[in-house]
Amino acid sequence: MTRLLYTPLIFFIILGATSCSVSKYVAPPFTDMDKILELQPGQTVKEVSETLKIKPYDVVYSHDKGKMILIYNYRVKDRKMPLPTRTAEQTMHSESAQRQGELWYNNNYRELYILFQDDKLKGIYGEEVLAVGAQVETMDAYLDGEGGIADASGKKTSANEDLLFASSVYKERYDRKSAQLDEDKQAKQRRNMLLGGSAFTILLLIGIITR
Numbered sequence: 001m002t003r004l005l006y007t008p009l010i011f012f013i014i015l016g017a018t019s020c021s022v023s024k025y026v027a028p029p030f031t032d033m034d035k036i037l038e039l040q041p042g043q044t045v046k047e048v049s050e051t052l053k054i055k056p057y058d059v060v061y062s063h064d065k066g067k068m069i070l071i072y073n074y075r076v077k078d079r080k081m082p083l084p085t086r087t088a089e090q091t092m093h094s095e096s097a098q099r100q101g102e103l104w105y106n107n108n109y110r111e112l113y114i115l116f117q118d119d120k121l122k123g124i125y126g127e128e129v130l131a132v133g134a135q136v137e138t139m140d141a142y143l144d145g146e147g148g149i150a151d152a153s154g155k156k157t158s159a160n161e162d163l164l165f166a167s168s169v170y171k172e173r174y175d176r177k178s179a180q181l182d183e184d185k186q187a188k189q190r191r192n193m194l195l196g197g198s199a200f201t202i203l204l205l206i207g208i209i210t211r
Helices: 002-021 045-052 088-092 127-133 158-209
Strands: 058-062 067-075 077-080 102-105 110-117 120-126
Touching: 045 067, 067 158, 110 127, 110 158, 120 127, 120 158, 127 158
Parallel strands: none
Antiparallel strands: 058 067, 067 110, 077 102, 110 120
């Protein structure tokens, strides 16, 4: 009888400990490649947001030159296709298989950096381009004496200045996100240790109560 009376108590203790481990999906609004390709040079900030169907996620200003970068998040589509067990290799490498399958958005999202000059769309940069552009400052052959990017004649170009500006924004955000991921990883490890300790404590209490 005593064990039956303590059963609800044990149940609620376990429920309280495990409720902390419930997963949640947190993600920003996304646009996609189809909408990105609809963007046109000279569009205003409002027109760009309307075309992408989402509002910007973040903003970076350069007041001295009237430049602004708005950052949007987007996802790309992959294909999901069931493969026969015996002929999986032949199926996935066949000509027809390159276009078959259900289109779906993968779990990874990317950042799109849109440069505005005096509230007019001037440049569009994806993460992959900026990941390379962010390293350009280490290539002395492409830098002039003032730290800006120069062309083959040694003259600084507007397009290269824009790339350097966008790349510097990307690098700062990448470094900060990497630091945040490290902090999150450490916090997760501490949380798992706490849950493990809680589970051990619950088992110990169960052993004492049921004696």
